[in-house]
Amino acid sequence: MRTSHKEMRRKINAEVSKITDEELFSSAAFAAYLTDIAEAVTKRYKRKLRVETIYDTSENAMIACTNNRNILINTGNYISQSMPYRKLKAESILGLVGHEVGHMLFTNFRISETYFSELSYGRLYPQMELSEEEQESFTEVTDYFKAGTEAQKQAILKAAKLLLNILEDAYIEARICDRYTGRFATGIHLNNIRFTEMMPSVTEQLTNGCYRFSVFCNLLNQYCRSGDINNRDEYAGELLDLFYDVLPLVDDAIYDEDMKRRCYAVNRILLMVWAYIKEIAEKAEEKENTSEILQKLNKQIPQMAEVPSLNGTPIAVGGSVDTQKYISGRTEIEEKLRKATEQESGRIPWMKTDDFDEGEEGGVEQNLSYHGAGYSTAGDDISRILTAVAKEKVQEELSLALTEEMQQEAEHIRLGNAHSGIKIIINRMQEIEESYIQQYQSVAPPLLAISKQIQKRLQRVFKDMSFTGKESALLMGRRIEPRLLMDREGRFFSRNRLPSEKKSLAVAVLMDESGSMADQDRVTYARAAGIIIYDFCKAMDVPILIMGHTDDSNVQLYAYTDFDSMDKMDRYRLMDLSARYGNRDGAALRYVAERLLKQPEEKKLLLLVSDGQPAGTGGYLGSAAEADLRGIKKEYTNKGILFVAAAIGDDKENIERIYGDAFLDNGDMERKRGITIFSKQARIRWKDVDITLLD
DSSP states (O other): OOOOHHHHHHHHHHHHTTOOHHHHHTSHHHHHHHHHHHHHHHGGGTOOOEEEEEOOOSTTOOOEEEOSSEEEEETTOHHHHTSSSHHHHHHHHHHHHHHHHHHHHHOOHHHHHHHHHHHHTTOOSSOOOOOHHHHHHHHHHHHHHHHSOHHHHHHHHHHHHHHHHHHHHHHHHHHHHHHOTTHHHHHHHHHHHHHHHHSOOHHHHHHTTOOHHHHHHHHHHHHHHHSSOOOTTOOOSHHHHHHHHHHHHHHHHTTOSOHHHHHHHHHHHHHHTHHHHHHHHHHHHHTOOHHHHHHHHHHHSOOSOOOOOTTSOOOOSSSSSOHHHHSSOOOHHHHHHHHHHOOOOSSSOOOOOOOOOOOSOOOOOOOTTOOOOOOOOHHHHHHHHHHHHHHHHHHHHHHHHHHHHHHHHHHHOOOOGGGTTOOEEEEOOSSOOHHHHHHHHHHHHHHHHHHHHHHHHHHHHHHHHTOOEEEEEESSOSEEOGGGTTOTTOOOEEEEEOOOSSOSEEEEEEEEOOGGGGGGGHHHHHHHHHHHHHHHHHHTTOOEEEEEEEESSSEEEEEEEOTTOOOTTHHHHGGGOOOOSBBOHHHHHHHHHHHHHTSOOSEEEEEEEEOSOOEETTTEEHHHHHHHHHHHHHHHHHTTEEEEEEEOTTOHHHHHHHHTTOEEEOTTHHHHTSOEEOOSSOEEETTSSOEEOOO
16 A cells, blocks of 8 residues: 555545544644643643543533643533634633633632532531521521531532632632633633523523522622623622622632632522522432432533542532542552652742832723734644544544555465465554653664664665665766866766665564563564664665464464655554564565565565464474474575564574574664674674675
């Protein structure tokens, strides 16, 4: 399968127009984009984080949440998806990320935890003096916590959480928008305007059977987000009166850096609206359970997100997404890394500052003339991510097509009598897990350093092999060089040396993945050799195929890299090279040799990495198997393939007995930290000066 870079670009451009919102906004590329932007803000506080995305458009689906380490964004949320254009949807999602970053930087989670812990025991935090009317309401609150049902207790706690979340959201968004006036501020303002526009009026909410407490919270939420409320039907009743009564408390709390001030305001508001909360508690006494109460409140009071819990348990609106599945401690290793790198775990460290100057009376105003932050490259960002997603899809399609082509080739290869009835199965990973990438990045640096040393030593050889330009001082030719006319030997001709259409060398590597390769770290050395060879060949523009093989009654071939692959993930596939079952070397060798023969390069090198112990099903072992391998080597050597067999550990005698003098000895690899290749036609000393290539 030959696919040019031009053809691939055409496929990518065609794929861009087909990508849906779900494919774009739930892609790894978009999540990485959000992570980069979020880290640009948090890294100054030495906060490491990761943004993850899902796409859930179901009713009451969560919108966003954080556990103070990672952020989860539902990119299919109703606010973002209500935007008419992709650019606006992306800005909306960025606003949600900014909102969660605001919680991570400015919310004091310890005070939040203390507040709810104290309230669950029927105590107010911080301590405060109560009026006679407030004391009467608080006595009823404590009675519910002492003798009420679980549903009643949870309903009261939920009401307090909703109130605190509304005030805390207003505070952290004000801090974020003041400090980061670009994409975060634009997205937050955009979301808040749309949130208010989509909120039903007071009369509509009451007609639909909403709790009075829910309607009150929605009024409060609209005011804190946009400085106004949606009262298009001109409702005038006790709910509106109570809303205006609490506004002084709200205005005082949402701009105070001390979260205790917001806890104080919530206590006051909770007691002022206790009659509304009591209605919910009384309904929960007999008719409804805890989950029903919480689901109704979640549905009736839409929010962007809730304040996270300090213990790492994410809190989110709605119940259709298992957020714990997406945001968690992950693994013990991740937790250890987090503790080692995260130096600040609460809010921004306390510092001594000067007193504030007393200015004029403050307040909240609505800025109807705001037209965004002027960030003009958001569209370019989305185009770039669309291209990345399209490229990923095209590469996946090409990889699938490549696997199918390889399987078809396997079905048409004549394996010989020794492999009668044997089936070849091609295995190639289509999706690369993050663990393979991390493993590669952890082990590759010293191996790539070896590759670069080899590249430096062989650059001149490869340059000469691909030399293009003018050759002068020739005895014969059609073009005379005037400057050479005085040459006594008559060397005054020149000619242009055109580049050859064929490349000079193609390399195929066949790795033994039999169970015996686990002994003496053979498979580890083979994997290391594969990483070095692949990097070297790619750097020198040499077509490279690396395959592993094992035998479990069928010959299983593992396609790690291929001549025709345009997938930049091949290097990570090499981390899957493992010791598995038996090994029917002859069938695997014949397949790789046939694939190598089809390459247009003039010189073809087939490198085998094996422990020299063929042992497959159906009695394929011993002298008969070795005779089969010698026959295959002779057949394809006559067809122009150069064989080099590698011995790892103490396998030199086995390899030499089977393949003659075309062997590679890796027995001292650990001591020399390199590989030495010996052959009549190729001599390469890695880590040594002596290098001869295909002479």
